[in-house]
Amino acid sequence: ALEQVNGKASFGNATSEVSELATSEKTANSKGNGKATPVNAHSEAKGFAKPPAEEQNKDKKGNTMTEAKAKKDQGDVPVNTYRPNAPFIGKVISNEPLVKEGGIGIVQHLKFDISAGDLKYIEGQSIGIIPPGLDKNGKPEKLRLYSIASTRHGDDVDDKTVSLCVRQLEYKHPETGETVYGVCSTHLCFLEPGAEIKITGPVGKEMLLPQDADANVIMLATGTGIAPMRAYLWRQFKDAERAANPEYEFKGFSWLIFGVPTTPNLLYKEELEEIQQKYPDNFRLTGAISREQKNPQGGRMYIQDRVAEHADELWQLIKNEKTHTYICGLRGMEEGIDAAL
Secondary structure, eight states, X not given: OOXXXXXXXXXXXXXXXXXXXXXXXXXXXTTOSXXXXXXXXXXXXXXXXXXXXXXXXXXXXXXXXXXXXXXXXXXOOXXXXXXXXXXXXEEEEEEEEOSOTTOSSOEEEEEEEOTTSOOOOOTTOEEEEEXXXXXXXXXBOOOEEEEBOSOTTTTTTSSOEEEEEEEOOEEEOTTTOOEEEOHHHHHHHTOOTTOEEEEEEEEOSSSOOOSOTTXXXXXXXXXXXXXXXXHHHHHHHOHHHHHHOTTOOOOSEEEEEEEESSGGGOTTHHHHHHHHHHOTTTEEEEEEXXXXXXXXXXXXXXXXXXXXXXXXXXXXXXXXXXXXXXXXXXXXXXXXXXXXX
């Protein structure tokens, strides 16, 4: 749903409580000198390493480090204001391409007008979209979830919009070999301004930002997994957003490690670089461009390779109780990151 693969989504948020599980010898040098010992994760399908199950870092209950838990102490979080049987009808304000010339695939930034309803949300939540028409069984299409890419105030900071970052799902049918396009993602990517859209939600309490303005935030994202990270960063650093939230002035450190196949696929590149230039002490942007950069083994550069490369710095951050780690992107990416962490 965030970057859909056969209708399944992956998203996770490992807070420092979960990260403390990473103190096994696989992750920390047993001499306790404060340096991390990176695990070499060899890339497999889709470039994300899949270590054997017994090698994955798990807690006593068998959960991997990247499994999300609901955030606590967040106050009133809006959930399911609009349900599938009574969705909110929003309107498309704009639908802009995000992939530059020479990039791979179609990714769009969509902004919807929600001023006519009561759809309130906060950073890290998702909304459902119900595409028109019937499915292959002749029943109305079911909703698909997408991470919200805007802050609670919207891109225009007027509390009247919500934005999504959507990639058109495209894959080869395993039996026929024909190209299959995602029903909902295709519908969204080609919507014209003024078109109506059925919206449900919001949902989700796992990916919420800590309310502590001194927190450290590590973000690991691939492709459209940048959506919630964009919402976090806009809330932390955008001038108009900061003016709208005088009670929350971010003074911590945010680090985004962003995995994409090619440079033209670096979504929101100019906006991210602007934040880095304006707040060099509070924000760091690290790219993992798989088809252009090589890892130390000579293979493609993926997020877990960057994690291994910056292991010592990340380890120091993870040991800090104010550090929160967020992971979003393709289903399956968490295993390679688990191994690297």
